[in-house]
Amino acid sequence: MKIGLFVTCLADLFRPQTAFAALRLLKQAGCAVEVPRAQICCGQPAYNSGDAKDAKTLARDVIGLFEGFDHVVAPSGSCAGMIRSHYPELFADDPDWRPRAEALAAKTHELTSFLVDVMKFRPKGVELRASAAYHDSCSGLRELGVARQPRALLSAVAGLELTPLPDAQSCCGFGGAFCVKYPAISNAIVEEKAKAIESTRADLLLAGDLGCLMNMAGKLHRRGAKVRAFHVAEVLAGMGDGPAIGEEA
Template sequence: MSGQPQPTVGLFVTCLVDAIRPQIGFAAIQLLEEAGCRVEVPEAQTCCGQPAFNSGDDRDTARLARQTIAAFEGFDHVVLPSGSCAATMVHGWPELLAGDPDWAARAKAFAAKTHEITSFLVDVLGYTPSGRRLAASATYHDSCSGLRELGVAAQPRALLARVEGLEMRGLPGNDVCCGFGGTFCVKYSDISNAIVTEKAEAIEGTGADLLLAGDLGCLMNMAGKLHRRGARTRCFHAVEVLAGRADGPAIGEEG
């Protein structure tokens, strides 16, 4: 990127990453900086409002949307380590604020510059990691929102293919829901448990050392089920592996 202005990126960390797995945020910053971006993490950010939006609470979702849009408008790009939260911003917010004359255009402009991180690295920056090595086998779960609403599938795999020593194994039903679904797992716990049980069986069947994905909510759900089943599969967000940060406790192993 020599000779070109350094793009500014506002990193939206997401609630779960901030509260449960901050390492994902640090890994995201590392990758973005390696790709030539100037990264900032606005303190005014809170939640994308997805739980409220999915529950029909449009008023609180709109309030969160306006707050976040205002905090991130000065950046060239907005990047998230979550297809789920990114999809809410890209599709949900413009729909929600379409009838607001003061915010409709701002929501559309915000959506146009918002990206899930692996999509941003590959599709916008053309970045590939170098000097990464991990002697392990891994399988990959495609989270629903990132896959279906944002088209995130090839991008994380292209990046992971550059990690020397990492053997990627196919996951049967890789595009099938893990059962988390935000508030779904609370409202319909029995159904959620049945879905994640099938997912865990498929993951164990690959024999892979690691399970990777792009959304922490999905990873927490699958890691919890795998742990309760006594599986030895360790779970990481894809950016942790890409940033060379998969040498510590896996998701669900902290503490």
Template sequence: MSETANPGADARRVALFVTCLVDLFRPSVGFAAIKLLEDAGCRVVVPTSQTCCGQPAYNSGDREDTKAIARQVIETFEGYDHVVAPSGSCAAMLKKHYPELFAGDREWEARAQAFSDKVSELVSFLTDVLGVTAVDAKVAGSATYHDSCSGLRELGIREQPRQLLSSVEGLTLTELEDADVCCGFGGTFCIKYPDVSNAIVTKKAKRVKQSGADMLLAGDLGCLMNMDGKLKREGTAVEVRHVAEVLAGMTDAPPIGGKL
């Protein structure tokens, strides 16, 4: 994805942290995020030198490589008014763990904190920072929403996506039982403990089917891909999409795991 901006000279200059999974597997989420931000009056920039947030290395205990990645991210993004990510887990890494990572570092501690203060998850930024209460989108059908762990527990994101989804014309939102329970992905967790991960996602897939919804939505692509994989293996015809795609009204592309 390349740099883009709307023409409002006085608009907030927002840098989009695309995330690895969006860039490699679901670029449509990035374009949906840009549309939502521009519709809210932001000038959006997508720095082409951005890399991973460092979360896989961090969760594996590799602090030195994480710091090297974090320094590059901070240098790339610290010149913008805001940094927005369409992912609760990546946003939490940037906002919560970067300051901890550089605690006591005389050169980087203040820079990490100043950077993290600018970071928001996409839906939270729209509602909590910009004050957006509704979107101009039309999507027919029913949907249910899964609260990803990092967004919910580290960033307090729960009501924000539901508020905006309630404004989507034609969409009926059905609450998912145990919506706040982990889907079993957990980044490297699903690789280290595949049997436990599968047991967790099996329960989540059951709840999704019980909801009766046409679509499953969430704010983290890793969770969505994990749940979609399980639903597909069980032969469940539920469309799985990132919440940004629905809020932007950009559902022409096939759902996650769908055929072109």
């Protein structure tokens, strides 16, 4: 099975170890993985801003680059949701590109969903003595139904205690360009999220989207909290004892 790994912009620019963790997990699951060097943004920022023209330009490049794989996997419910849910909408009136968009959408997956639902994968030999709170990112949860899959995988990590996070399904306030357009509202939302995370007294904050994690980690840091943030793939790949998000510098 040939898998195309869609790295995502945030992983490429800010947190490469998330992509390396995803690569490691996919190989452990028995996949042959390729990472196309020419890959670019999925087009979601343009799409969410109403710029359909540029979103289509980017989407065509992604479709052309990834349509030859058996499956496309992204360590991001946001990017996977864009390809899976919105590419067909973008090309709804285009008889040439709509079938190609729909074909790619049908075989695009968020990482933990692919590992659990398609590969029936369960990590082995991973240990991390810590407690963790898990945040359900909006796109993964609401567009793709990702909720039980990351928790099922984390349950296989020896020594890791999952601590329930109050309102785990509530938005963190990031929302891509939302946090730029409406900073006061975004800040108020992430403030409440940070308080909820701190109330768990967990050592770690985990999630499946880097945008959410960077937003929450930044607020936790400004509040002086000691919670360390990691992408769920990093913990599952045995990289949960390295630098947390925001600690790289």
